[in-house]
Amino acid sequence: MLSVTQLTCQRGERVLFEGLNFELPEAQWLHVCGANGCGKTSLLRILTGLAEPVSGTISWNGTAIGEKREVFHEDLLYLGHQGALKEELTPLENLTLSLGMEGYTRGPKDVAEALHQFGLRGREHLPVRFLSAGQRRRVLLTRLLLRPARLWILDEPFTALDVHAVAFLTEKISAHLETQGTVVLTSHQPLTLAHGQAITL
Amino acid sequence: MSAFFVPFKQSVQRDLLLAARHKTELITALFFFVIVVNLLPLGVGPDPELLRKIAPGILWIGALLATLLGMQRMFAPDHADGTLEQMALSPQSFTVLVAGKITAHWLVAGVPVVLMAPLLGLQFDLSARSLWVLTLSLLLGTPVLSLIGSVGAALTLGVRGGGVLLSLLILPLYIPALIFGAGAVEADLAGLSIEGHMSLLAALAVLSAFFGPWVTTFALRIALE
Numbered sequence: 513m514l515s516v517t518q519l520t521c522q523r524g525e526r527v528l529f530e531g532l533n534f535e536l537p538e539a540q541w542l543h544v545c546g547a548n549g550c551g552k553t554s555l556l557r558i559l560t561g562l563a564e565p566v567s568g569t570i571s572w573n574g575t576a577i578g579e580k581r582e583v584f585h586e587d588l589l590y591l592g593h594q595g596a597l598k599e600e601l602t603p604l605e606n607l608t609l610s611l612g613m614e615g616y617t618r619g620p621k622d623v624a625e626a627l628h629q630f631g632l633r634g635r636e637h638l639p640v641r642f643l644s645a646g647q648r649r650r651v652l653l654t655r656l657l658l659r660p661a662r663l664w665i666l667d668e669p670f671t672a673l674d675v676h677a678v679a680f681l682t683e684k685i686s687a688h689l690e691t692q693g694t695v696v697l698t699s700h701q702p703l704t705l706a707h708g709q710a711i712t713l
Numbered sequence: 714m715s716a717f718f719v720p721f722k723q724s725v726q727r728d729l730l731l732a733a734r735h736k737t738e739l740i741t742a743l744f745f746f747v748i749v750v751n752l753l754p755l756g757v758g759p760d761p762e763l764l765r766k767i768a769p770g771i772l773w774i775g776a777l778l779a780t781l782l783g784m785q786r787m788f789a790p791d792h793a794d795g796t797l798e799q800m801a802l803s804p805q806s807f808t809v810l811v812a813g814k815i816t817a818h819w820l821v822a823g824v825p826v827v828l829m830a831p832l833l834g835l836q837f838d839l840s841a842r843s844l845w846v847l848t849l850s851l852l853l854g855t856p857v858l859s860l861i862g863s864v865g866a867a868l869t870l871g872v873r874g875g876g877v878l879l880s881l882l883i884l885p886l887y888i889p890a891l892i893f894g895a896g897a898v899e900a901d902l903a904g905l906s907i908e909g910h911m912s913l914l915a916a917l918a919v920l921s922a923f924f925g926p927w928v929t930t931f932a933l934r935i936a937l938e
Contacts, residue, residue: 560802563938586804594795600734609730610796612723613810614803 513537514559514663514694519568521554528554529713532568538662539707541685541695546713552698553593555713556667559696560590572663589661591669595648599641603627603651606640611658618658626657631677645672653677656684664688666697720805724813725820732821738783743825746779750833761838768837769847769898772830776851777858777887780822784862784883785869785876787818788933792870801937811933812926815863823855839902846901853914854894860925861886867932890917 513535520530528551536542544552557563559570561577561584570577577584597606607623624636630650640648649672656664664685670678678701685695686705732739753771754764791797791814800810830851831844839847865883869875897910 562798562801582804582806585802588802590798590802592795592798594793594798596795596799598731598794598796600731605730609723609727610799613720613727613800613805615720615805 513574514570514572514696516559516570517568519555519558519570520566521551521558522566523551523554532711532713534709534711536694536696536709538692538694539689541689541697541705541708543703543708543710544696544698544713545710550713552713553667556590556592556665556696556698560588560665562590587662588665589656589659589663590665590667591652591655592667595652597640597648597651600639602637602639603632603643603654604636606651607654607658610655614659616659623654623658626654627651629657630654630680646674646677649673650677653681656688662693664693664695664697666695668698668700670699670701716806717809720803720809721813721816724800724810725817728814728817729820732817738786739821739825742779742782742822743829745782746775746826746829747833749778750775751836754836764837765839765902768834768839769895769902771837772834772847772898773851773854773891773895775833776826776830776855777884777891779826780855780858781862781880781883783818783822784866785879787814787863787866788870788936789866789875792936797933798937801934807933808926808930811863811930815859815926815929818863819856819859823859827851827855839898843898843901846907847898850894850897850911850914853911853918854890857890857914857917857921858887860921861890863925863929864932867929867936870933870936890914893917 515535517533519532521528532555534542544555546552554563558565561570561581572584572587575583596610601609604620604623604627607627608618608620611618611623627633627636630653632647632650632654635643635647640651643651653669669681673681682703682705685697688695689705689707750771753767757763757767788797791800801807803810827848831848834844834847862879862883865879865886869879869882872878893910893914897907897914900910901907
């Protein structure tokens, strides 16, 4: 369960949001809505612990997230705007290395299998710089299939994806919710997922 | 112990693989070292007595500038593409991952310089014994350069024109390593014991290995906010 109390965020002189409260139990998802520049990404970064709020607390399963950082990070999977992909490495290498740094070892077979599921068959050994924006996004999203985590925080996961990929990702998110997972995401598209709540900043 | 070694190894391997794909960076630093060290004798003339005297200082300053060359890129690409964020959010210790990156920087920028130094030292008419002392002093000193440099690289992350600022910030902090490193070779040339200089250089290495990654991680967390 992710709970947020009296959260306030300020960027420079401007207060983006203040006194934000919500509780997100297991098997539920939260849709963060709002216009461009209203602080959606700032909120997600605060939820991951990357940025500090001006005031307010965030707790995961009853413990403040800064208190036991390693335990929280074990449960957390964050996909931001930036790709975290190395242009000169292949999708296979990129994923193997990023999983390795998080302490998960996956064989090339498992990684390739997950890439195939995301429609990247035949692209496993091509350096990422030759991939299109949508394909890069798919490589990134493949981490969702490979790294077990109970809380997914996804910043605009549907950008640059085609219809098939959007459907596949939606299916994966609902499967994650069925296994008692929790999802926080921002998106400008209307989503057809059950058990959701929405907040508008 | 595996909580330390596994992520450390992963982080080192990753950066070495990336360095292998960017061979130009590796070669640039090494050639820079060779050229700087070669330019000075051309400037001051071929007097063996003088060359022997200035050799330790020149070789050490060359090594110092060569390691500084790629320093800004230690974290900048990872910061730009979001990898650093993912490292900070990893269940593994961020400090250990950062320590791995610093080690990889030393392996790529420091070790080639250490290996090249005795070869360049020959041009300055250094004796075999002095060449050994020079190599040993650089072997102890180059990790210090990478470790101190990493703090500067983290502090100047995301700053416009960070490269110049980094040099201004870091070069003064290199002074102790330079004094004791070059001093060891000078002492040997003068027929004195090198033990004192080497002990102080080793102490610097231990101290910076202990505090360097920790301070760098702290600076990186600020840069990520």
